[in-house]
Amino acid sequence: SAKEQGRNAYCLFEPSMNRGAHEELALTQDLRRALGHDEFSLHYQPKLRAPAGPLTGVEALLRWHHPEQGMVMPDRFIPLAEKTGLILEIGRWVINEACRQLAQWRAQGIEIPSVSVNLSATQFRSPGLFGKISTALSAHAVPASSLVLEITESTAMHDPEASLAILQRLADLGVGISIDDFGTGYSSLLYLKRLPASELKIDRAFVRDLVAGGEDAAIVSAIIALGRTLNLTVIAEGVETEAQQHLLTELGCTSLQGFHLGRPCPPTEFAARLA
């Protein structure tokens, strides 16, 4: 019977679900202490004008150095931080640290045009966001135009009218707006036209299997044409090969980012690579 099947399924899956839930709970508890214990750092990945430079900016990517587990990647802990609301405090740290690092580089004579910071949905919709950004900018005397905020297409299109209002306030501050993971959400072109964005970032799903004349190449071309029409910089993420680098450039992509052009790394290593 269905009931029996249900019971079987329960017996089969309960132990592993339990373990998963347990791990998640333990990790969440560790996450609560991570900020106070200085366990976060930012890695930086270059964004280059196609095909091979100069540098147009860097993206800051959060890393968690867990005392027992070593480096934990954001895909594992950002969802927990979102669920618990911890993302707001962590996000404040990220914005401030990215501005601090940019100011430090500039004081050392290292030319970095801009730093991009990722915002998750909760951060984007939190009323404290504008204050956190202006506080970080002024604390480190970083001009607003040197900061770019990356929000995913899905976040931007979730409640387009509300997003539009938030993005307008951010644009009024003078920061750049990048629409991340573009092509995987469901954009209303009507709203996209009205968004005060400066950059579209093509999701790496379209770059991974890119070949000349293929379906992904057609999609990439369409996104590039859209970006041109709307006067936006179009950057491709996840560029892992020279072939992708060349094809994206040929298709008219303005900027590139990916392991082939530079892996994310700690700030000292980043500066050493630039020199």
Ligand code: C2E
């Ligand atoms: P994202 O913003 O789309 O960042 C790009 C991700 O792709 C990064 O993973 C980056 O290391 C990785 N990547 C870069 N080049 C390549 C490549 O050539 N090939 C492949 N396979 N991957 C590449 P990461 O650092 O693990 O971050 C994953 C996601 O976590 C980010 O996606 C972003 O959504 C989120 N995230 C990272 N840092 C933060 C943060 O400070 N705050 C928030 N809210 N989210 C963050």
Ligand code: MG
């Ligand atoms: Mg990003």
Ligand code: MG
């Ligand atoms: Mg992305």
Ligand code: MG
């Ligand atoms: Mg992503």
